Structures are given as structure tokens and as C-alpha cells.
Amino acid sequence: MTNRGGTSVSLSIGGEQILVDCGSLAVHRMLEHGVNPTEVETLFFTHHHIDHTADFFQFVISSWSLGRESLTVYGPKGTERFVNAIYDLFEDDIQYREWFGHGAKGIRDIDVVPVDSEFSMSTERWSVSALPVEHSIETYAYRFTETSTGQTCVISGDTRRIDELSEFASDADLLVQDCCLAPTSTDSTFADHIPNRLAGPISDEMRRKHKQNHCDPEDAGSIAAEAGVDRLVLTHLLPNRDHDAMRKKARTVFDGEIEVAADGMCISLDKNN
Ligand SMILES: [Zn+2]
Ligand SMILES: [Zn+2]
Numbered sequence: 001m002t003n004r005g006g007t008s009v010s011l012s013i014g015g016e017q018i019l020v021d022c023g024s025l026a027v028h029r030m031l032e033h034g035v036n037p038t039e040v041e042t043l044f045f046t047h048h049h050i051d052h053t054a055d056f057f058q059f060v061i062s063s064w065s066l067g068r069e070s071l072t073v074y075g076p077k078g079t080e081r082f083v084n085a086i087y088d089l090f091e092d093d094i095q096y097r098e099w100f101g102h103g104a105k106g107i108r109d110i111d112v113v114p115v116d117s118e119f120s121m122s123t124e125r126w127s128v129s130a131l132p133v134e135h136s137i138e139t140y141a142y143r144f145t146e147t148s149t150g151q152t153c154v155i156s157g158d159t160r161r162i163d164e165l166s167e168f169a170s171d172a173d174l175l176v177q178d179c180c181l182a183p184t185s186t187d188s189t190f191a192d193h194i195p196n197r198l199a200g201p202i203s204d205e206m207r208r209k210h211k212q213n214h215c216d217p218e219d220a221g222s223i224a225a226e227a228g229v230d231r232l233v234l235t236h237l238l239p240n241r242d243h244d245a246m247r248k249k250a251r252t253v254f255d256g257e258i259e260v261a262a263d264g265m266c267i268s269l270d271k272n273n
Contacts, residue, residue, distance in 0.1 A: 004263050005205025006051045007236055009155055009176060011036050013146045018042045020155050022059050022140060023050040025263070033264045037063035044115075044128070045075030045082075046157030047139035053082065060086055064106040065097050072111040074119075076138040080112045115140055120145070131168040133159035136213050141168060151269040154229070158236060160212055161219035166226035173269045175224050176261070179234035180214035181207065183249070185242040198239050221250035221258070235261035 006023020010030060017040045021027070030037050037059060046052060060071065086107075087094070094107055097141050113121075119140075120129035125147050130140040135158045145152045151162055154169040156177045169175050184201055202210070215223070217234065224232040232254060234246055243260040259265070 004237065004239070005029055006054050008052075008055070010040070011144060011153065013144060013153075014123070014148065016042065016125060018044065018126075018144070019059070020044045021046055022054070022056045023051050026052040026055040027059050027062055029263050033266065038066045038068040041068065041070045041071045041072065043071065043160065044142055045073070045079055046142070046155065047076055047135060047137055048078050048082065049137065049158065052158075056082060057086060057090065060107070060110070061097075062094065065102055069103070069106040070109075071106055072113060074113045074115050076140060077114055077166060083110050083112050086110075086201075091268075129168075131164060133157050133165060134162050134213075135159050141165060143172065143261075150268075153269065156215075156223075158214060161215050161223065163226075166223050167228055169223065169227035172227060172229045174231045174233065174267060175227065175229040176222040176233045176235055177223060178215045178236045179217055179220045179246060180236045180238060181210050181216035181219075182216060182234070182241040183217075183235060183245045185240050217246045217249035218253055221252065221254035223255060224250070224258075225254040229256060231257040231259070231267070233259050233261050233265075233267065237261070 005025025007021045008023045008026035009020040009199040011020065017035060019040050022043060027037055040063060070129040071084055115130050117132045121127065126144060127147065128142055128144050130142055133139050133141050133156065139157045139159060141155060141157045141159065143152060143154045153174045153176065154172045156165060156175065158178050159165065220232060220234055232250065234250060246260055247258050
């Protein structure tokens, strides 16, 4: 249970490092798996739930004090509040570090770019577009394409199953898909550490509420199948999930590659790797 942090995906695209969401342990996992946080100058938020934002302050202040000199944060309404909260909460801390000689660049000049349903942008090296999805708060899926290779990765964000997502993910090389509503594991290895609420199957009432906001493996598989993606990664797992059962359920509707996400999992879209 403790081997999984919050939701966060690091993309290496066109020679740049982009972070999508910044859940708990994001900075630790980057350091553990060879991603230098000082090289992450672009961050996208899918939405502002705590499991996607908990490490944001840690990321911003630690990467700046280690040498990052630029940062642009993209996200739904409210993203500016997150950035401004850094100065509200940590002004003394920032001044203390500036006293050591760390410059203002990368902390005093953070750019915030609002994302809405019309959002898309491109640089010479990569492009991205956004799709509003259906969750309890404003949430976006993102589709990233590397210019030089045309390789495309779609990140669903948290969402219930919607037809628009299949269209948005059309022909992507990789779909990283919310699959929160997964069957519980009967493996008792961590039984002592699992809160009762997560130990067994959820009630019909809870399942109904979750289905309004998240996908199950069949939803994830059907989105991948309709989109015609090459690879499907099931993510956003609650603790104590049965990974084999997840893959099998998704397999009933999708015949491409299926993996269950794990912290530190690294996927290359380069056909030569
Ligand atoms: Zn959420
Ligand atoms: Zn979430």
C-alpha cells in the first residue's frame, strides 16, 4: 500500500521534461527514477483534487532551490490560486532561500496558463490539446504529441466513461487511463495496513457514486478499443487492487497491450527500444 504515491506522470518529450499532475511522492519518485526535478519547467494539472496536487509546493520550492529557473503551470480554473498560495504560505521560506543567494527566476516569475475546452498549444518540439472530461470538478484529459516522431500519449485525467474520450484518444500510441473502480485483491500480504473501507468489495451505493466520477477496467478497455490505441495503462488505483483481474476485465474488450501502472514504471514509445 505504501509503495504507491499519488497521481503524477512524467513525460520526456522532444528533449523536455513535462509533469502531468503532482500527487504525493512525485518529487521522491522523480529522484528515484532518474528524472531531474530542476529540468521540469512545465507542469499540467488535470484537476485540483489532493491526490493530484499534494506534492506541488514541495516540487516548486525544492526544484527552484536546486536550480530550476523557469516554470509554467497549466491547469483549470483555480490554478492561479495554487501558485499564489506559494507566496501566501511560504514567503518567509522563499526569502530565507533567496538570502542564501538563490535568484528570483523560477519562483517569482511562475507563469500560469489557464486551460479550457478550447485549449491547445504547440512548441517546436511538442504539442498538446485538452478535452474536458466528466469528474466531480473541472477536469481535463491531455493529448501530447512529439513533433519529430508523431508519437502520441493521452492522459485521461479522472473521469467517468465518456464517448468523447475515445475520439480524443484516437490512434494514440499510449493511453494512460483512470481505472479507479477496480476489483479488490484477496492477497493478504498487506492486510494489517489496509483500512477497512478499502479491504473488501465496495457497497452498491459507493460503486454508483464512483461510477459517476471514475472508470472501471471494462470502461478503460472499451475506450482504448474504440480509440484504437496501441497500449493501455490502467492507473489511479486504490490500495489493495487485483491487477490480474483488472487486466483480464480490460482484455475482454481490448486486444492491445495492457499494463497496470506502478510507481517508477517507465514506458518508451520509441519502436527501437
Ligand atoms: Zn479527482
Ligand atoms: Zn484522483
